[in-house]
Amino acid sequence: MKHGKKYAESAKLIDRTKLYDVNDALDLCVKTGVAKFDETVELHVKLGVDGRHADQQVRGAIVLPNGTGKSVRVLVICKPERVEDAQNAGADFVGSEEMVQKIQSENWMDFDVLITTPDMMGQVGRLGRLLGPRGLMPNPKAGTVTPDIARAVQEAKAGKIEYRLDRTNIIHCPIGKVSFGAQKLQENFDTLMDAIVKAKPAAAKGQYVRSCVVSATMGPGVKINPSRFV
Numbered sequence: 001m002k003h004g005k006k007y008a009e010s011a012k013l014i015d016r017t018k019l020y021d022v023n024d025a026l027d028l029c030v031k032t033g034v035a036k037f038d039e040t041v042e043l044h045v046k047l048g049v050d051g052r053h054a055d056q057q058v059r060g061a062i063v064l065p066n067g068t069g070k071s072v073r074v075l076v077i078c079k080p081e082r083v084e085d086a087q088n089a090g091a092d093f094v095g096s097e098e099m100v101q102k103i104q105s106e107n108w109m110d111f112d113v114l115i116t117t118p119d120m121m122g123q124v125g126r127l128g129r130l131l132g133p134r135g136l137m138p139n140p141k142a143g144t145v146t147p148d149i150a151r152a153v154q155e156a157k158a159g160k161i162e163y164r165l166d167r168t169n170i171i172h173c174p175i176g177k178v179s180f181g182a183q184k185l186q187e188n189f190d191t192l193m194d195a196i197v198k199a200k201p202a203a204a205k206g207q208y209v210r211s212c213v214v215s216a217t218m219g220p221g222v223k224i225n226p227s228r229f230v
Helices: 005-011 022-032 080-089 097-106 118-134 149-158 182-198
Strands: 040-047 059-063 074-077 093-095 113-116 160-164 170-177 209-216 222-224
Touching: 005 022, 022 040, 022 182, 022 209, 022 222, 040 182, 059 182, 074 097, 074 118, 074 149, 080 093, 080 149, 093 097, 097 118, 113 118, 113 149, 149 160, 160 170, 160 182, 170 182, 182 209
Parallel strands: 074 093, 074 113
Antiparallel strands: 040 170, 040 209, 059 160, 209 222
């Protein structure tokens, strides 16, 4: 695979055979994030679990202390009497049955997070085929199915992210922007990794964190020593 000149220059800063400390790795991410836009710094963690088994699933949500640097559009689907609560909390779009119909009939997806109340899940559940593949389906474990609409909206706006295993038992999550600098990125990194480590399933055997890599959107990956998470 061929890369551009900027990538090649950035790659020279990184020793691919080395496992870095977190602060050094994130400092390299900042230095290699040289695109014309503010690149996202992403964390990729391979876990020693088998997500095909229900008792080895790793999933949850956490509010990053410094946010993600991304403007989040929040849709709330709730009963009409809760609409004002959602609007006051700062939701971008609010509605009831009409929002379910809009998504179904128009394939409308101009939102980043969907929050709903338990009493609306019967209707929202019908959207599973549309929302599921896009990662937009509300889930109690992620805090997006809740009677506390105001708190859920505020957390989403503040930088709440969901972490979950993919089919290869890897978690992929954004932890901020290059412009944050290494210190703020490390605060977000530590918060997310603490949550992932605490979510270790009882059925998991052997080394839990197999590998840990951070990278800017257009930059090369930097390997972090996973032994610190034992």
